[in-house]
Amino acid sequence: MAIINNRDFITARETLSAYINEKGLRETKQRQIILDAFLSSGRHITATELHKRISGAHPEIGFATVQRNLNLFCESGIAEEIKIGRQKTRYEQKIGHEHHDHLICVKCGDFIEVHDDKIENLQNKLAAANNFRPIRHKLEIYGYCGNCK
């Protein structure tokens, strides 16, 4: 199920370690287990789902720890929150995955990842024209997917 390749796996580990050292945090067994489970999971997982995956082999790891570590992964830059409507937050792996936007089906709830450099460029121009320095953006297009239209 791991979509991420081995090189990205290592990069993610290293990025997180660097962040941990920089901030004076600590490497723990739980953190390693959660990281591995996260990187081996599908592209978009919720805290609850990840906790469930881990519980089988490591029932001693609590939900709060999983949640806290997902937040840490986001801070360190190896993960990113995606929040769609009222759905619960999903955590996306960033290492080895280009930025993308989402086409979200209002019927089945599924989403497609898309990317368009021209749109990105226009966004930057738009920001500049408003004396605004952009860091990141989120574009969600809602509608009907091929299966539901």
Added chain:
Amino acid sequence: MAIINNRDFITARETLSAYINEKGLRETKQRQIILDAFLSSGRHITATELHKRISGAHPEIGFATVQRNLNLFCESGIAEEIKIGRQKTRYEQKIGHEHHDHLICVKCGDFIEVHDDKIENLQNKLAAANNFRPIRHKLEIYGYCGNCK
């Protein structure tokens, strides 16, 4: 504080009335009061804020009623939810206001409304290329505004 002009005010009322009739709902004193307060408020208000504004003159109107009516306003098309990050939902007046996107300052939390037809067109093409029929979209660009950069 009302940004909306008188014509839009009337259009909003009429649009809501039409929706209410169509669905067999009812016009109530509270609904009128909440609608007027909403239309007279700033462009982006939360349910809590609106309830507070109303409470002064109408302490008998409960929070749940305000919340329910804001949801109704959204259903009828005269309002729209905007959800930014973890902030609580804000309700935006749609009548008399073109669709727009948001430049959101990560430091002060303020946001600027922007619009770009070229981006919209590219979004439609992007959707079409993915066999996706778009209904609406949300573009949020995060960064630093002129005051905070």
Added chain:
DNA sequence: TTATTAATGATTGCCATTATCAATAATAAC
């Protein structure tokens, strides 16, 4: 006037995420 039923207001429930706190364990200092 009466019947129907949407709406209200107060409250409770729900659910995702955070905060708390005592116990544990990772790192640094010695």
Added chain:
DNA sequence: GTTATTATTGATAATGGCAATCATTAATAA
């Protein structure tokens, strides 16, 4: 290695926004 420091953990409670509930009220139709 030993000790001190303090980040982390796990269990649980708290928080907060919003929805659901339910008895009561009131808007519309008959």
